[in-house]
Amino acid sequence: MSKTTIKKAIESAEHPILLETVTQLKQAESIWKKSAVLGIDTEFVRERTYRADLGLVQVSDGQTAWLFDPLALSTTEPLARMMENPGIIKLLHSGSEDLEVLLNALGVIPEPLVDTQMACAMLGQPLQLGYHHAVKWLFDVEIDKDQTRSNWCKRPLTAKQLRYAAMDVVLLPEMLVKLRGMLDAAGRWTWLQEDVARVQRNARQAIDPDTVYQRFPGIGRMDQDTLQVLKYLARWREETAIERNRARGFVIADAPILQMAREKPVSKEQLQAIEGIHPIALSRYAETLLKLIELAGQDRTPVETLDRLDDKQRSQLNQMRAIVAKRAADLGVEPALLASRRELERLIRAHASDQPVPERFLGWRKQEVTDELVKILDQ
DSSP states (O other): OOHHHHHHHHHHTTSOEEEOSHHHHHHHHHHHTTOSEEEEEEEEEOSSOSSOEEEEEEEEOSSOEEEEOTTTOSOOHHHHHHHHOTTSEEEESSOHHHHHHHHHHHSOOOSSEEEHHHHHHTTTSOTTOOHHHHHHHHHOOOOOOTTTTOOTTSSSOOHHHHHHHHHHHHTHHHHHHHHHHHHHHHTOHHHHHHHHHHHHHHHHSOOOGGGGGGGSTTGGGOOHHHHHHHHHHHHHHHHHHHHHTOOHHHHSOHHHHHHHHHHOOOSHHHHHTSTTOOHHHHHHHHHHHHHHHHHHHHOOSOOOOOOOOOHHHHHHHHHHHHHHHHHHHHHTSOHHHHOOHHHHHHHHHHHHTTOOOOGGGSTHHIIIIIHHHHHHHHO
């Protein structure tokens, strides 16, 4: 790494190449094929829709910045080929949302992949370290954040937007150089590879409408009748949101879903008394909602929920959290990198029901912390 390389990368963001024609895209692809490493990012809009609307895909080799315009180009095949090229390492920073967006837009998940945010976390930085803060930490370079809330699907894009978008990728190749050296020195490169592979697998897993009710708070305190109604309503909303490509909250928000599950209205008048349902949604879905509540009331199938931890398990949880905190301090990382409270509770429940150890606790974490945690549960 040199100051000259950093300077050149930053300068390339001042004059990004906007890919708006097939000819431009083919020219860019010919250069991508020769690259060993490419930084990737996406800009999208996701306020009212279930699936994000892709506004831009940024690509950089550290010397040139390309901005792929999906609104101008009808083909994404060259971009998809690059994402799947096994000879090119793709770099993302905090890439979980980007993976979902790329899978929906291109039908592919970048491979091989490195997530620089995850790499920073394994070197003691905060788990949610933003790209701008990572650049400051690694290179002492300040990046503007004034275009964060831009509408990336509105055209034409301004010069400020284009520069901002380009800046989000031009330093990624140099970040990898520095981070790889630091991770190798700490013996943690394989940690990163394992965690990135898990994120890629998760990105490929479709959401199961039958389990979305588990996202709602307080389900461990609900009786079976309430849970059944919640399950029916949450499944219907998820399927409706997918079908109409509408954000869940623009179908019906969480609060009225929960209130309906608790109160179980049986008439339009009772349904109208539920707070937070938009009049349009009420007129469109009233009959459907009442029918779903009725069907749920007839369904006696047990609904799976998370049982509350008993006294012994709460004691185990406290011991396990202490172990995680100590081990994290020894490693110089945030405790949540090893295991969050929710993940520890999942481990406790898995052990209590003789299920396998959750995947999160395998791999490098097994030796670093899992074996010691399981000893607590085996006592």
